[in-house]
Each structure stands twice: as C-alpha cells, then as structure tokens.
Amino acid sequence: MSFFEAVILGLIQGLTEFLPISSTAHLTIAGKFLGLINPAHPEEWTAFIAVIQLGTVAAVIVYFFRDLVQIVQGFFTDGPKYFQTKTLGRARLGWFIFLGTLPVAIFGLSLKKIIEGNLTKSLAVIGTSMIGLALILWLAEILGSRKKNMDNITWCDSLIIGFAQSLALIPGSSRSGTTITAGLFLGIAREDAARFSFLLSIPAVIASGFLELWEMRNFMGQVGVMNVIVATIVSFLVGYASIAFLLKYLRTHTTYLFIWYRIALGIFLWWMVVAHVG
Numbered sequence: 001m002s003f004f005e006a007v008i009l010g011l012i013q014g015l016t017e018f019l020p021i022s023s024t025a026h027l028t029i030a031g032k033f034l035g036l037i038n039p040a041h042p043e044e045w046t047a048f049i050a051v052i053q054l055g056t057v058a059a060v061i062v063y064f065f066r067d068l069v070q071i072v073q074g075f076f077t078d079g080p081k082y083f084q085t086k087t088l089g090r091a092r093l094g095w096f097i098f099l100g101t102l103p104v105a106i107f108g109l110s111l112k113k114i115i116e117g118n119l120t121k122s123l124a125v126i127g128t129s130m131i132g133l134a135l136i137l138w139l140a141e142i143l144g145s146r147k148k149n150m151d152n153i154t155w156c157d158s159l160i161i162g163f164a165q166s167l168a169l170i171p172g173s174s175r176s177g178t179t180i181t182a183g184l185f186l187g188i189a190r191e192d193a194a195r196f197s198f199l200l201s202i203p204a205v206i207a208s209g210f211l212e213l214w215e216m217r218n219f220m221g222q223v224g225v226m227n228v229i230v231a232t233i234v235s236f237l238v239g240y241a242s243i244a245f246l247l248k249y250l251r252t253h254t255t256y257l258f259i260w261y262r263i264a265l266g267i268f269l270w271w272m273v274v275a276h277v278g
Contacts (some may be wrong), residue, residue: 001227005034009173010052010231014238017056018198018246020177021265024049025126027218028171029269032123042211043215050205050212051228057205060198063243067199071097093199099155101203107166108208122171127269129172134262139249141254144184149192158184159218160229165200172266175201176246179254196244211261 012030016023027049031037037045061068071094148157166183168175177199183193216228 001224003230004233005036006224006227010036010234011140011238013049013052013057013231013235014240016061017053017235017239018176018242020133020174020180020255022126022130022168022174022177023053024168025130025172025174025265028126029123037196041091045278047212047216048228050208051216052214052231052235053205055204056211056239057209058236059239059243063240064195064199068202071199078193079177080275093150093153095208096153096155097114097200097203098160100158100200102160103119103166103205104169104202105207107169108204111240120122123269124273126172127273129170130262130266130269132172133167133177133181134259135264137184137255139176140181140184141259142248145187146184146189148186148188150195153188153222155198157188158196158199159198160186161196165204175205177258177262181203182277184255189224192254193248194246194250198220 009027009030012026013023018028028037028045031045071170075209161179161182164178165175167173167178176194179197179200180190180193183196184190188196
C-alpha cells in the first residue's frame with residue numbers, strides 16, 4: 001500500500017461511513033481495484049477497515065462531545081433513577097445505547113470467522129445487499145411516520161435498531177443505512193434517526209477497531225504503520241464533515257438520493273460479476 005492509496009482509502013472511509021451507502025462496500029471495491037486484498041488472507045483487509053474506522057468514530061466523539069459528556073454523567077449519576085422514575089434524559093439515552101450495542105457485540109463475536117473470510121469480500125454479496133437495503137430503505141421512507149424524536153425513543157426501539165445494526169456485518173448493508181432504516185420504520189424523524197445511529201456506532205466501532213488493531217500487529221509491517229495512521233487521520237477529517245452534511249441534509253431531504261445510488265452501484269457490481277471484471 002502506498003501513501004497515495006492510504007489517502008484515497010481514508011477519503012472513502014470518511015465520505016461513506018455515515019452516509020447510508022456502506023463504507024465497507026466502497027473500501028472493498030477500491031481494495032479490489034487497487035489489488036490490495038490478499039485472497040489468501042482476507043482477514044487482513046477486514047482488520048484494516050476496522051482500524052481506520054477508529055478515525056470516523058473519533059469524528060463522532062468530537063462532533064457530539066458535549067452530548068456524550070452529558071450522557072456519561074447521566075448514565076452514572078442518574079442511571080439507576082431511570083428504572084424507578086422512567087424520566088427522560090441523558091441517563092436514559094446512555095442505557096439505550098448500551099442496550100442497542102448488545103446485538104452487534106453478540107453477532108460480531110459469533111460470526112467473526114465468517115466476517116473475516118472471502119465471502120464478505122464478494123462483489124456478488126455486496127451488490128445484492130446494496131440493492132436489498134435500498135429497497136427496504138425505500139419502503140421505510142414510504143411507511144415511516146417520522147413523528148418521533150430522540151426524546152421519544154424507547155428501550156424497544158433501541159433494541160430493534162441494535163439488531164438492525166447487526167445486519168451491517170453483511171458487507172454492503174451499511175451500519176448507518178440499517179440503523180437509519182430501522183429508525184424510519186419505527187416512526188423516528190430522519191435527522192434524529194441519524195443522530196441515534198451515530199451515537200450507537202461508538203461502542204461497537206471502538207471495540208472492533210481496537211480488537212483488530214491488536215490482531216494487525218502480525219502484518220502491520222506489510223501495510224505500513226504510517227499508511228494506517230494516514231488513512232485514519234484522513235477518515236477523521238472527512239468523516240467530521242460528512243456528519244455535519246448528512247444531519248443538515250436530512251432536515252429537509254429524503255434518503256431517495258442514497259436509495260437510487262445504492263441500486264445503481266448494486267447493478268454495476270452485478271454486471272462486474274457476470275462480466276468477470278475485478
């Protein structure tokens with residue numbers, strides 16, 4: 001991997017992590033075109049993606065820093081009171097993020113070998129999930145009432161969105177795509193669904209990122225420590241801008257732009273599969 005390739009991959013990660021179009025899919029497509037994915041050791045690519053995602057999760061932490069401080073404070077000081085008073089607040093949101101993280105933690109660890117394998121690097125799998133989620137997101141846009149905000153989210157909502165986050169383990173599904181889609185089905189407004197999606201991603205991405213960082217120690221020299229650092233920094237800078245863009249965009253726009261993009265890319269990937277390209 002060259003310095004230029006590291007910058008390109010960091011740019012792709014930052015641009016696509018928060019948009020409902022799947023960063024893993026775009027990174028894997030780029031990795032195939034650049035010849036960076038070793039078919040004999042696909043787990044190396046999975047680890048690289050997980051590590052540079054630490055850059056985008058850092059962008060979430062910085063962007064929502066004040067909210068996170070209040071959530072952590074409320075979680076430890078007022079958390080127990082929630083179960084007695086059922087009051088709304090940051091303590092409640094902290095518990096909901098914890099609850100919503102459990103499904104992806106369970107499925108992620110249980111399916112680790114499959115996730116690291118060649119199946120999740122398949123363009124056919126990515127193309128299918130790109131189109132499949134696009135259609136489900138389109139249905140959510142039609143059926144969702146979008147009347148609920150962050151204060152109206154329930155423990156049941158957070159658990160359902162958490163299970164939806166687990167679907168992001170399938171490449172091409174998109175973590176933000178699956179969680180925003182679930183939020184829309186539950187009647188949550190687009191911007192609030194995105195906000196909860198971003199906050200919910202923090203524990204899972206940090207855990208997987210540092211786990212894979214530890215496992216990368218055996219082949220870090222092949223990728224290049226500096227290349228990993230560069231890709232992570234670029235993903236942080238671009239990711240921060242992507243968060244601001246998406247939240248502003250969803251205040252006044254639907255997700256149809258992303259739906260059509262997913263369908264177009266999915267069809268293109270299937271053409272590549274049939275034509276044996278890439």
